[in-house]
Amino acid sequence: MASSSTTCLRNLARSIFQVGVEAVSPRSAVERAVKRVSNSLLVETDGQQYEFPLQENVKVVGFGKAVHSMALGVVDILGTRESRTSGGLGENIVAPVNHLTHAAVCSVPHGIVRTNNQLLEDRIVLHHGARHNLPDASAASAAWEIRDIAEACDRSDLLIVLISGGGSALLPMPVDGITLEEKRRTTQLLAQAGADITQLNTVRHHLSQFKAGGLARLAQPAQVLSLVLSDVLDDRLDIIAGGPTCNADTTREDCVKICSSLGVLPQLPRAVREFLESTGSSATPEQFPSSRVTNCIIGSNRTAVDAAVTEASRHVQVTFPYYGLIGDADELGCFYGRWMHLASAAYRGCGSSLAELYQWIMSRLDDEDLATAVVEACQQQKSFCFVAGAEPTVNVRGTGLGGRSQQLALRAAVEVTTASSGSHRRQGKAALPPSSPPSSDSRACSDMTALLLAAGTDGIDGPTDACGAMAHSDGIGASMKEAAACLVDNDAYSFFKNHGSGKDLLVTGATGTNVSDLHVLLFQHKHSSEL
Known part of the structure; x- marks a missing residue:
């Protein structure tokens, strides 16, 4: 049973996570970065400013989990302008001028937008596709409409492309000779084998007409402005949503190496494998129009981490941000639990x-600074919070329900329970790895409470209604055998739902944004009055 200190930390972790998510609100990100001044659109990001003339010549397209809100921000900015004409009494008149040539067209995942807002329906055309993040016919239909818009652009047009996490599966247009189902099957095989976002997108680049700068080429000779909400930890533009407005330098040979390393090459659809293994490099695309393309990242995982750390600093004595935590979910869970x-x-x-x-x-x-800060906090009996931007991967072997964050949290719960009991007996595949060192003191802790929250900023973690879960130093007691079985079957959701009244599941619903995951690790001395 969770202690009162654990309940307190659980509430604080939820609050810290929520502040991080709110910091990457898509519409707010657009409004911070984009301004309209007279007949110009100004975009400022990372200390640089770009200016685009407005002549009722703007087309807007988007794809990803966050683009419907991004589009609302853009169409609001573009919708009116101040007229210099004076009225009969000399006052300035605000005359509505629509700089858009048509409604914005956005491809979004099933279930992301739950609204009957007439304003949204009148100004933005939404296509719902890519159920469970896999390309489908609905997403393909949206891709064709976006292609038609891009190809119709002329030199006087400004094409604004809105891109966010989840965008890659929402813009499927396979190369000739490969069907959408074959491409979808390839994506599914890679994901189940534990491919990270870089590996997934590298392969999808070469199976797509849109990715790796393809959309920007289609829009020429127009000016192209991409506003990007990054779900990639290192913010690589060629990886985010497959880099449709960014040049890339990978080859088919790179794809073959990825598929081989993950053990899926023999399982690929025949047409896909033959295409990737074909002799010679991919057909050389038209030269990328760098001078006509501007890519701007307006929000990222780092933004969320920094906001979460700021919120944590209001409640705990020592905080530490970490950017770019990657690795296997089970291994990371073991690391956190042992920590x-x-x-x-x-x-x-x-x-x-x-x-x-x-x-x-x-x-x-x-990270010597982090290790030193943690040790000093323990020595000085200070509360501590570690916030990491993360992108774990899961090698799916079972048939249960869960996601990478829930798998990680359950693994942490198993590890802290095992370590605190002094037992490191192997329990099937879910047991501690041999590398786990023995502890010099395995007694249960009665003076300090620790809690880990791992969750996806999009509000989604696998095919469940949860976005993540929590593990705490109270452990899971007599439920170890069931927990170990759930880990092997990738069934963390069922475990958390059936234990502790589901209090350790984090259910937010779709947040409308996506900048990968946040991990919040809290330590609080039970006698402290900080919380």
Whole structure:
């Protein structure tokens, strides 16, 4: 049963996560970066400013989990302008001028937009597709409409392209000789094998007419402005949604290496495998029109992490941000669970645990500043919060319900329970890896509470209604056998739903944004009054 301290930390973690998500609100991100001044559109990001003349010549397209809200922000900015004409009494008149040549066309995932807002329906055409993040006929229909708009552009036009996470599956247009179903099957095989977003998009680049700068080429000779809400931890434009407005330099040979390394090459549809293995490099595309294309990242995972850390600093004494945490969800869960256990012992004053804790953090993250900050917080009995921007992967072997964040959280819960009980017995495939070092003090902690929240900023984690889950230093007690079985079957959702009244599941509903995942790790001395 969770302690009152755990309940307090659970509420705080939810609050910190929510602030991080709100910081990457798509519409707010657009309004911060884009301004209209007279007959010009000004875009400012990363200290640079770009200006585009407005002559009722703007077309807007978008694809991704966040683009419907981004589009609302853009059409509001473009919808009116101040007229210099004076009225009969000398006052300035605000005359409505629509700089758009047509309604914005956006491709969004099924279930993302739940509204009957007439304003949205009148100004933005929405296509719903890519159920479970897999390309389908609905997404293909949207892709053809976006292609028609791009090809109709002339030199006087400005094509604004709105891009966010999930956009790649929403813009499917396979190369000649490959069907949409074959491309979809390829994507599914890669995802199930644990491919990360970089690997997925590298392969999809070469199976698509749109990706790797294809959309920007189709729109020539128009000016192209892309506003991007990044779901990629290092903000690589050629990876986000497949880089439809960014040049890329990968080859089919790279795709073959990826598929081979993941063990899926023999399982690929025949047409896909033959295309990727064909001799010679891919057909050389038309030269990329760099001088006519501007890509601007207006929000990212770093934005969310920084906002979450700021919120955490209002409640805890020491905070630490971490950008770009990647790896297998089970391995990361083991890392976090062991961290919680060792910190519990260190807070209790076990000197040898401080050294173990330092070494454990260094072994995985190799961050001396972080390891030192954690150890000092334990020594000084200070509350601590670690916020990481993360993108774990899961190698799906079972048939259960869950997602990468829930799998990670359950693995952490199993690890902290096992470590605190002093038992490192192997329990099937879900047992601790042999590399886990023994603890010098395995007694349960009674003086400190730790809690981990792992969740997706889009409000979605796998085919469930949850976006993530929490693990805490109270552990999962007598439920270890069931937890281990759920890990093997990738069924973390069922475990969390059936234990603790579901309080450790995080259910927010679709947030309308997507900048990958946030991990919030909190440590609080039980006698502290900080919370």
